[in-house]
Amino acid sequence: xxxxxxxxxxxxxxxxxxxxxxxxxxxxxxxxxxxxxxxxxxxxxxxxxxxxxxxxxxxxxxxxxxxxxxxxxxxxxxxxxxxxxxxxxxxxxxxxxxxxxxxxxxxxxxxxxxxxxxxxxxxxxxxxxxxxxxxxxxxxxxxxxxxxxxxxxxxxxxxxxxxxxxxxxxxxxxxxxxxxxxxxxxxxxxxxxxxxxxxxxxxxxxxxxxxxxxxxxxxxxxxxxxxxxxxxxxxxxxxxxxxxxxxxxxxxxxxxxxxxxxxxxxxxxxxxxxxxxxxxxxxxxxxxxxxxxxxxxxxxxxxxxxxxxxxxxxxxxxxxxxxxxxxxxxxxxxxxxxxxxxxxxxxxxxxxxxxxxxxxxxxxxxxxxxxxxxxxxxxxxxxxxxxxxxxxxxxxxxxxxxxxxxxxxxxxxxxxxx
Ligand code: SF4
Numbered sequence: 161x162x163x164x165x166x167x168x169x170x171x172x173x174x175x176x177x178x179x180x181x182x183x184x185x186x187x188x189x190x191x192x193x194x195x196x197x198x199x200x201x202x203x204x205x206x207x208x209x210x211x212x213x214x215x216x217x218x219x220x221x222x223x224x225x226x227x228x229x230x231x232x233x234x235x236x237x238x239x240x241x242x243x244x245x246x247x248x249x250x251x252x253x254x255x256x257x258x259x260x261x262x263x264x265x266x267x268x269x270x271x272x273x274x275x276x277x278x279x280x281x282x283x284x285x286x287x288x289x290x291x292x293x294x295x296x297x298x299x300x301x302x303x304x305x306x307x308x309x310x311x312x313x314x315x316x317x318x319x320x321x322x323x324x325x326x327x328x329x330x331x332x333x334x335x336x337x338x339x340x341x342x343x344x345x346x347x348x349x350x351x352x353x354x355x356x357x358x359x360x361x362x363x364x365x366x367x368x369x370x371x372x373x374x375x376x377x378x379x380x381x382x383x384x385x386x387x388x389x390x391x392x393x394x395x396x397x398x399x400x401x402x403x404x405x406x407x408x409x410x411x412x413x414x415x416x417x418x419x420x421x422x423x424x425x426x427x428x429x430x431x432x433x434x435x436x437x438x439x440x441x442x443x444x445x446x447x448x449x450x451x452x453x454x455x456x457x458x459x460x461x462x463x464x465x466x467x468x469x470x471x472x473x474x475x476x477x478x479x480x481x482x483x484x485x486x487x488x489x490x491x492x493x494x495x496x497x498x499x500x501x502x503x504x505x506x507x508x509x510x511x512x513x514x515x516x517x518x519x520x521x522x523x524x525x526x527x528x529x530x531x532x533x534x535x536x537x538x539x540x541x542x543x544x545x546x547x548x549x550x551x552x553x554x555x556x557x558x559x560x561x562x563x564x565x566x567x568x569x570x571x572x573x574x575x576x577x578x
Pocket of ligand 1: 273354
C-alpha cells in the first residue's frame with residue numbers, strides 16, 4: 161500500500177485523474193491530509209464514499225506512531241517514531257516562546273560517520289522516503305493542534321545527511337511548503353549539511369528560499385577529515401564555494417556550524433583560521449559546545465574557552481553566536497539522538513487517531529511554555545532570551561516511555577547537526 165505522503169500535489173492529481181475524478185478532488189484530498197492533518201480516509205467527509213473506499217484500499221497516510229517520547233521540562237520533546245519496516249527514527253519538538261520547531265531526520269543512521277555524533281557511530285541503514293521525512297512534522301503538528309499550537313519552523317538536522325538523500329528531502333520540503341496544504345514558509349525551513357558540494361549546488365538552483373547551514377567543525381581539511389570523514393571528499397574551499405553560490409542564488413545568509421571539542425578544534429589558532437576562511441562572506445557561525453553522549457571520546461570545552469573562540473571570530477568581523485543546546489538531558493540535542501535497532505514495531509498510524517478534521521475544535525491547553533528562544537536551527541540555540549524554570553526531564557509514563565536513566569531504548573542510531 162502506497163504512502164500518500166510520498167506524492168506531490170501533481171502526482172496526486174494524476175492518480176485521481178486516472179481514476180476519472182474531477183480536477184478539484186486532488187485539492188480536497190490534499191487539504192484533508194496536509195491542512196486538516198487527517199489520516200483516516202473514512203473521515204474525509206467531503207469526498208464521495210466510493211473515493212474514500214478506493215483511497216483506503218490503495219493508500220495509507222503514513223503519520224508514524226510514537227514508540228516512546230521524552231520531555232525535558234523546558235518544552236523540548238523527543239519522539240521515537242516507528243517506520244513501516246521495523247526501523248525507527250527520532251524527531252524533536254522544541255518549544256521556545258512563540259516558536260514550535262521540529263527537527264527531522266532524513267536517514268536511518270548516517271553514512272557520514274562524524275566522530276563526535278551518536279548517529280555517525282552507528283552506521284547507515286537506509287534513506288527515508290519523502291513521506292517519512294514530512295510525517296515527522298505532521299506527527300508533532302497533530303500533537304500540537306488540540307492546544308491551538310502550530311509548527312512554525314522545521315530544521316532538517318536530525319539523523320542523516322539530507323543532501324545524500326536529496327530527492328526525498330527536497331520533495332518533503334516542497335510538500336510542507338505547498339500553500340494548498342501545510343503551507344510552511346520556505347524561509348522557516350533550515351537544511352543542514354556537512355558540505356555535500358553537488359547537493360548544495362543543486363539546491364541553489366531549486367528556487368527554494370530555505371536556509372542553508374554548512375557544518376564545518378574544523379578550519380582545515382586534515383582535521384576535518386578526522387572529525388567528519390565523508391566530508392573529506394569535498395575540500396573546505398569547494399564547500400565554501402558552493403555555499404557562496406547558494407547565497408548568491410537565494411540572497412540568504414549561510415550559517416556555518418562548528419561543534420567545539422575541548423582540546424581538539426577549540427584553540428585560538430583554530431578560531432583565527434576559521435575567521436580567515438569566513439571573512440567577507442555572507443555568513444554566520446553557530447558555535448556548538450559538544451554535547452556528551454555515551455561512548456563518544458570528547459569533552460565539552462569550558463565556557464571561557466567557548467567565549468574566547470567566539471570573540472576571535474567577532475573581532476575579525478565574522479558574525480558568531482554560541483548555540484545553547486536544547487534537550488541535552490533527554491539526549492535530544494545535537495549529536496545525541498538515537499533510534500532503535502531493527503525490531504518488531506507497529507506499522508505507521510493510518511486510519512486511527514484523534515481525527516483532527518476541519519470540524520474539530522481545538523481544546524484548551526496550559527499554553528506554550530515560555531523558554532529561551534533558540535537559534536533558527538535545531539534543538540540548540542544561542543544564548544539569548546528568557547529561560548523557563550527548569551523542572552527536569554519527564555518521561556511519559558506507561559507503554560512507550562523511555563526508561564528513566566536512558567536517553568533511548570536502544571543502541572545508537574540518532575540525531576545530530578550534520
Ligand atoms: S553529525 Fe550529522 S552528518 Fe555527522 S554523523 Fe551525525 S547525523 Fe551524520
